[in-house]
Amino acid sequence: MNTADAALETAITAIKSTQGRLAVAIGIAMGIILMVYFLTFSMLVNHLNSGLLWFQGLSAILMIVAFFYLHRLSFQLALLRHRRSFGGQPWYVQLTSRHATQTVPQVVRELRR
Secondary structure (H helix, E strand, O other): OOHHHHHHHHHHHHHHHHHHHHHHHHHHHHHHHHHHHHHHHHHHHHHOOHHHHHHHHHHHHHHHHHHHOHHHHHHHHHHHHOHHHHOOOOOHHHOOHHHHHOOHHHHHHHHOO
16 A cells, blocks of 8 residues: 555544544434424424424424435535545545445555556
8 A cells, every 4th residue: 555545544533533423423413303393293283383293203204204314415525524625636526425334444445447
């Protein structure tokens, strides 16, 4: 492995590490919000606040759907976070959300083709 591949692997590892931390943080935040929704649902039903009920229902559905795309979402956010560091690199433009579920060696191999 030459120095360019080692540098690429280090950069991808940094992006993947950030992706993991972001996925955990986003997942915890969405879980807490859904728990608060669960605990406040009966209060909203008793007070007949239909606007907030609709908001809770629709946003809960969107959050549940977002759980399925959490890795891709967190990967895109990690790319945005590392844009300043790696944005000028030619391989940076090739990274897409499908690389979110691949391992670091798989991503390096694919980017070197």
